Amino acid sequence: MLPAPFPTRREIERLPAHLRRYVVDQDHGAYTPRDHAVWRQILHRLADRLKDTAHASYLSGLAATGISLECIPSLDDMNEKLEALGWSAVGVRGFIPPAVFTELQSLGVLAIAADIRSHEHIEYTPAPDIIHESAGHAPILADRRYAEYLKRCGEVGFRAIASLEDQAVYEAIRNLSVVKEDPAATAEELRLAEERLRAASASRRYVSESTKASRLYWWTAEYGLVGDLTDPKLYGAGLLSSLGEATHCLTCEVRRVPLSLVCTDTEYDITRMQPQLFVARDFDHLFEVLETFEATLGWRRGGDHGLEEALHARTVNHLVLDGGLELTGKVVARIPARNQLAPGLGTAVARLEGPIQVSRNGKATERPWNGEALVAFGSGSLPSRGAFSLDLPSGLSLTGFRVGEYEVIHVRGHQDGRFLDLPSWALLFLSAKLPSVAGGPADPGAWDAWFGDHSALAEGEAEVQARSRKAMALPPEVAALYREARALREGGRINVDRLRALQSRALEHPAEWVLLAEVAELEAMR
Numbered sequence: 001m002l003p004a005p006f007p008t009r010r011e012i013e014r015l016p017a018h019l020r021r022y023v024v025d026q027d028h029g030a031y032t033p034r035d036h037a038v039w040r041q042i043l044h045r046l047a048d049r050l051k052d053t054a055h056a057s058y059l060s061g062l063a064a065t066g067i068s069l070e071c072i073p074s075l076d077d078m079n080e081k082l083e084a085l086g087w088s089a090v091g092v093r094g095f096i097p098p099a100v101f102t103e104l105q106s107l108g109v110l111a112i113a114a115d116i117r118s119h120e121h122i123e124y125t126p127a128p129d130i131i132h133e134s135a136g137h138a139p140i141l142a143d144r145r146y147a148e149y150l151k152r153c154g155e156v157g158f159r160a161i162a163s164l165e166d167q168a169v170y171e172a173i174r175n176l177s178v179v180k181e182d183p184a185a186t187a188e189e190l191r192l193a194e195e196r197l198r199a200a201s202a203s204r205r206y207v208s209e210s211t212k213a214s215r216l217y218w219w220t221a222e223y224g225l226v227g228d229l230t231d232p233k234l235y236g237a238g239l240l241s242s243l244g245e246a247t248h249c250l251t252c253e254v255r256r257v258p259l260s261l262v263c264t265d266t267e268y269d270i271t272r273m274q275p276q277l278f279v280a281r282d283f284d285h286l287f288e289v290l291e292t293f294e295a296t297l298g299w300r301r302g303g304d305h306g307l308e309e310a311l312h313a314r315t316v317n318h319l320v321l322d323g324g325l326e327l328t329g330k331v332v333a334r335i336p337a338r339n340q341l342a343p344g345l346g347t348a349v350a351r352l353e354g355p356i357q358v359s360r361n362g363k364a365t366e367r368p369w370n371g372e373a374l375v376a377f378g379s380g381s382l383p384s385r386g387a388f389s390l391d392l393p394s395g396l397s398l399t400g401f402r403v404g405e406y407e408v409i410h411v412r413g414h415q416d417g418r419f420l421d422l423p424s425w426a427l428l429f430l431s432a433k434l435p436s437v438a439g440g441p442a443d444p445g446a447w448d449a450w451f452g453d454h455s456a457l458a459e460g461e462a463e464v465q466a467r468s469r470k471a472m473a474l475p476p477e478v479a480a481l482y483r484e485a486r487a488l489r490e491g492g493r494i495n496v497d498r499l500r501a502l503q504s505r506a507l508e509h510p511a512e513w514v515l516l517a518e519v520a521e522l523e524a525m526r
Contacts, residue, residue: 007079011088011109018448022100026091026114028074032474033482035116036071037514042122042131042243043069049246055226055235057146061139073134075112082110085141094128095174098162098210099440105154110137118183118473119514122243128177136237137221145283146235152290153217159299161306161439162210164314165203172200173270183473194271209297209309210439212264216293219263220286225249225279229256232279248273259285261292298437303344306437307334318359318442319350319375321431326442328357329373337394338416341377342433348394348415349422350375356427357447358406364446373427374411380430390430396420400428478515481506485518494526 012023047069050058066081067073078089090104091114104111113128141147172193179185179193204211223239225232232250239245248254259278268274280286298306302320310317310331318328329352337348352375355368378392382402390398400411406427413420441447484502488494499522506512506519 006076007083008075008088008090011079012090014088015090015104015107015109016445018445018452019100019104021448021452022092022096022111023090024093024114026075026112028072031072031116033479033486034119034474034512034514036486037482037518038116038119038122039072039131040070041514041517042241043067043135045243046135046240046246049243050234050240053234053246053250054240055140055143055233057143058139058234058240061142062135064142065134065138067135067138072116072130078112078134078138082138082141085144085147087141087147089134089138092128095170095177098166098170098214099158099444102154102157102213103444106151106158107154108151110134110141119512120183122514132237132241136239136241139240140235140237143283146286149283149286149290150221152287153221156290156294156297156299157210157213157217158440159297159438160209160213161298161309161313161317161437162315163204163206163208163312165200165205166208166210167315168200168203169197172197176271206312207265208313212293215264215266215268216290218268219266219278220259220280220289223249223268223274223277224259224286225256225277226282226285227279229258229279232256245273249277259289261289263289264293299439300436301344302434302436303342304334304346305344306434307331307347307350310437315439316441316447317437317439318357319352319434320436320438320442321375321429322433322435323431324360325429325431326359326362327352327373327375327429328359328441328443328447329354331437335396335415335420337377337396339393341394345377345434347377347434348392348396349377349413349420351422355451357441357443357450358427359442359446362443364443368450369407369427371426372423373406373429374422375429375431375434377431377434379432382428382430398428402428478509478512481509481512481515482518485515485522488522489518489525494522496526499523499526 012020047059064081066078075089075091082088087108087110089110089112092111093114096111101111110133112133113130115129116131117129176193176197179189220236222236224236226235227233234240234246234249239249254274255276256279257276259280263278294300298309311334314330316328316330318326320326331350332353333351335348337346340346352373354371356373357368358365376392376396376398378394380390380392382388385402387401388399395416397414398411400408402408406429408428409425411422411424411426413422481502488498488502503519506515509515
């Protein structure tokens with residue numbers, strides 16, 4: 001009998017293939033002695049600072065999710081604990097695509113950035129790291145109501161429609177986080193990275209559903225406060241994992257306002273501490289705002305609203321037709337009907353640019369079609385094969401020849417006597433209603449298998465280079481001092497001679513303030 005896989009490997013194997021591509025091994029042994037010291041310094045300080053200001057689940061939630069204050073946790077240890085909460089964790093590198101992050105979260109999987117911040121950014125870092133993702137997000141999962149919210153929030157983010165420019169913003173944020181954590185990055189590289197993010201943000205033609213969903217997530221799961229407006233508790237991961245934010249958020253410099261749907265219209269800046277935060281009454285309040293927001297999305301509204309969102313986005317999304325058939329593609333045109341055909345639907349025909357994927361219940365039914373697709377709205381019927389002529393209540397008249405289940409040729413269209421510019425060869429679908437228009441492909445796995453960039457790594461070359469530079473920035477003799485400090489602390493009674501020798505050698509490296517802090521603690525323990 002083969003041995004049972006390690007907990008993290010088991011969780012990875014459960015993931016769909018298109019998500020596994022973004023997962024990386026943690027390689028716990030690759031963390032340097034300074035990395036573990038950075039973790040220890042931050043976690044001890046946070047635990048002390050947050051004991052009276054964090055949500056009641058925080059301190060007990062650390063242990064409940066396999067997180068120690070002493071050293072960087074292994075994902076295997078975390079997964080053994082998270083299983084009891086209905087969650088799991090996998091390692092990733094940096095900022096993964098938003099659709100991947102939100103889909104993982106909707107499945108109850110925490111995407112844990114495997115890297116750890118440098119000692120220069122111990123107070124705050126804009127880059128995802130294991131401190132933020134594990135010690136920030138995991139502990140509050142011990143609260144079942146909040147854990148449920150996090151999954152629901154992931155699903156909403158996953159279903160929201162993203163614009164073409166949202167991708168440019170994501171790439172710019174990822175680039176900036178890499179540059180900020182690269183010890184060899186120049187001032188010019190940092191300036192260009194910041195300018196790139198400003199330019200990408202300015203390029204947005206409108207505020208997409210996906211952007212609004214990310215704002216809701218930011219102001220709740222990342223930077224949320226809960227409780228009384230005058231004395232709230234911290235629950236957002238960005239607050240719980242940042243020494244600077246954990247203190248700053250409760251000062252008079254930060255304006256605190258009741259949580260409402262206004263948060264989806266409120267921008268944020270990842271490069272600085274937040275000047276305003278939203279306060280939820282309790283975790284039930286999170287659901288109230290989430291459900292109100294969800295009701296505004298094309299995913300729930302469908303109809304003309306969903307089509308317009310997809311049309312503006314210029315991205316791949318999917319339509320759910322009457323009867324449950326799903327079409328994935330880019331909506332490129334919507335021709336209005338002469339009157340309303342159904343509640344919220346006044347469209348005669350929608351035109352989709354290929355490739356087109358047909359699916360049902362989230363599972364592709366055939367290989368993608370490389371041409372265009374037409375969805376004509378209204379009741380009607382087509383012959384299984386042969387010529388057809390169709391007059392719909394929308395004022396749309398269609399003629400053509402049906403050669404396959406959906407394939408039609410020699411298509412001609414008129415509306416109230418006006419000729420319509422339609423593809424002469426396409427897939428044609430009839431639907432009386434349009435229940436939903438949601439972000440991304442209906443079957444992400446099948447879409448990824450056909451069109452995913454399988455040559456791309458889960459991490460970019462810049463991230464590999466930055467991590468290599470961070471490792472090389474720790475001289476072997478300094479690493480040895482960090483190891484000696486840990487050995488003295490874990491050895492029980494502290495040997496005075498060894499401590500004095502360590503103090504003397506540590507003072508030769510004044511820039512290693514984390515090391516000096518570790519030595520000072522040892523002196524206090526003596």
